[in-house]
Amino acid sequence: xxxxxxxxxxxxxxIAAGTLRVVAPIFKSWGxxxxxxxxxxxxxxxxxxxxxRSALEKDGRGKVLVVDGGGSTRCALVGGNLxxxxxxxxxxxxxxxxxxxxxxxxxxxxxxxxxxAAHPMKSQKRGVGHENIDVAxxxxxxxPGDWVYVDEDGVLIxxxxxx
Numbered sequence: 001x002x003x004x005x006x007x008x009x010x011x012x013x014x015i016a017a018g019t020l021r022v023v024a025p026i027f028k029s030w031g032x033x034x035x036x037x038x039x040x041x042x043x044x045x046x047x048x049x050x051x052x053r054s055a056l057e058k059d060g061r062g063k064v065l066v067v068d069g070g071g072s073t074r075c076a077l078v079g080g081n082l083x084x085x086x087x088x089x090x091x092x093x094x095x096x097x098x099x100x101x102x103x104x105x106x107x108x109x110x111x112x113x114x115x116x117a118a119h120p121m122k123s124q125k126r127g128v129g130h131e132n133i134d135v136a137x138x139x140x141x142x143x144p145g146d147w148v149y150v151d152e153d154g155v156l157i158x159x160x161x162x163x
Contacts, residue, residue: 001035002163004153011162020162023140023155026116027095030103031083033112035151036093037163038064042144045129046070049077049122055131056082060091064148068135069098075121078113080105087111093150097137114150 007020014020041063043051047070055065065086069077078094080102086094086109093112099119100106106113132144142148142157149156149163 001037001149001151004149004151004156007149007156007162014158019159021140021157023157024138025154026138027114027155028117029112029114030100030106031109031111031113032107033093033110036064036112037147037149038062038092040064040066040142040144040146040148042066042068042133042135042142043129043131044068044133044135045077047072047075048124048126048128049082050125050127051129051131052077053082053085056085056089056091058089060086060089063091064093064095064150065091066135066137066142066148067094067096067098068137069096071116071138072098073117073119075099075123076101076119077123078115079122083109083111083113093148095137095148095150095155112150114155
């Protein structure tokens with residue numbers, strides 16, 4: 001993968017136009033993959049990870065699960081079992097605007113994961129949320145099918161594939 005810094009340098013016009021967006025540097029890293037990219041599969045949930053599980057049960061080849069958890073730091077939306085499920089179903093990565101748990105287990109997974117923080121409490125299981133809609137990572141909009149590029153330097157969202 002091309003480093004996010006190089007993507008930014010080569011696409012200043014797209015950043016100015018808003019078709020390439022740089023996400024605020026608010027995420028911490030888990031999982032073995034420190035670099036990943038793919039098309040966004042989006043979820044909007046709040047303190048309920050039922051849709052996260054159902055999404056990760058599907059084939060994720062070439063996809064990044066982008067979860068708008070409303071920035072909640074009151075519970076975790078992804079844990080060790082979901083990390084293993086993401087590995088099993090070939091997800092390129094997961095970006096959570098919320099928390100994760102079971103961090104030692106997540107760090108043994110191949111999938112790359114970004115989230116705001118770790119939290120020991122599990123989420124609710126009510127089946128509430130929305131799939132494949134526009135979501136937000138802090139103040140950055142992510143649409144279903146956008147391209148997500150993640151490495152040690154940050155998270156980028158692009159309307160088109162830049163690689």
